[in-house]
Structure formats: C-alpha cells, structure tokens
Amino acid sequence: MKIIILDGNKIKNTKHFHKAFIKxxxxxxxxxxxxxxxxxxxxxAQEEIGIIAVNTSLLSEALGTRWQSFLQLMEDVDLEKSNIHFTIPF
Known part of the structure; x- marks a missing residue:
C-alpha cells in the first residue's frame, strides 16, 4: 500500500498539496x-492507496475552497474505488 500524509503543518499551498501526491x-x-x-x-489506480489528512484546519486554510472540493473528490472516489482509503484520524 502506498501512503500519502497530507499534513497541514507542512502543506502551505496547492503546490505543496500536489507535491505530496507526486512524491x-x-x-x-x-x-x-x-x-x-x-x-x-x-x-x-490499481494498487491500494491510503490518504491520511492531519492538521486539517491548517490544510483548509492553505487550500481554501479547494479543500472542500478535495473532500468531495475523496467522497466520490470512495464510492467508486475500494482500493483508495481516505482518513482524517481525529
């Protein structure tokens, strides 16, 4: 499984957001x-992918309206793909 950590302490803009996925x-x-x-x-994607978002209030600030769009995207992908796992731990 590939894991992507979206940490609001590190992601300051959409460029950083996409870099996390690229890497x-x-x-x-x-x-x-x-x-x-x-x-x-x-x-x-065919492989299992885990996406974990932490410090989401900071992510929301960094991404602005794109944060809500991303959450909607993850909801849509979750309905379509069983190998993509999105989590906000707390």
Missing part, C-alpha cells in the same frame, strides 16, 4: 497538478 505515487512530470488530474490518477 508518494511517483507521478510523471506531465501530472496536471489540479483536482481533475488527481481524480484521474486515483480512479485509474
């Missing part, structure tokens, strides 16, 4: 660095 999933340079591209990556 953990070894995405190509052509990755679009937007939520549509992330959706494509996650819905086409």
């Amino acid at each position: 953990a999933l070894d995405l190509p340079r052509s990755y679009g660095k937007n939520l549509d591209a992330l959706n494509d990556v996650l819905t086409s």
Whole structure:
C-alpha cells in the first residue's frame, strides 16, 4: 500500500498539496497538478492507496475552497474505488 500524509503543518499551498501526491505515487512530470488530474490518477489506480489528512484546519486554510472540493473528490472516489482509503484520524 502506498501512503500519502497530507499534513497541514507542512502543506502551505496547492503546490505543496500536489507535491505530496507526486512524491508518494511517483507521478510523471506531465501530472496536471489540479483536482481533475488527481481524480484521474486515483480512479485509474490499481494498487491500494491510503490518504491520511492531519492538521486539517491548517490544510483548509492553505487550500481554501479547494479543500472542500478535495473532500468531495475523496467522497466520490470512495464510492467508486475500494482500493483508495481516505482518513482524517481525529
């Protein structure tokens, strides 16, 4: 399983947010660095992927309206893919 930690203490903007996915999933340079591209990556993934969001109030501040869009994306992906696991621990 590949694990992606989205830590609000480290992610200060959308660039950092997408870098977390690029690094953990070894995405190509052509990755679009937007939520549509992330959706494509996650819905086409065959391997197990765990996404853990911590310090979410800071993530929300850093991403602005994109945070809510990301949460909706994860809800949609969860309905479609059983190999993608999204968690906010507390």
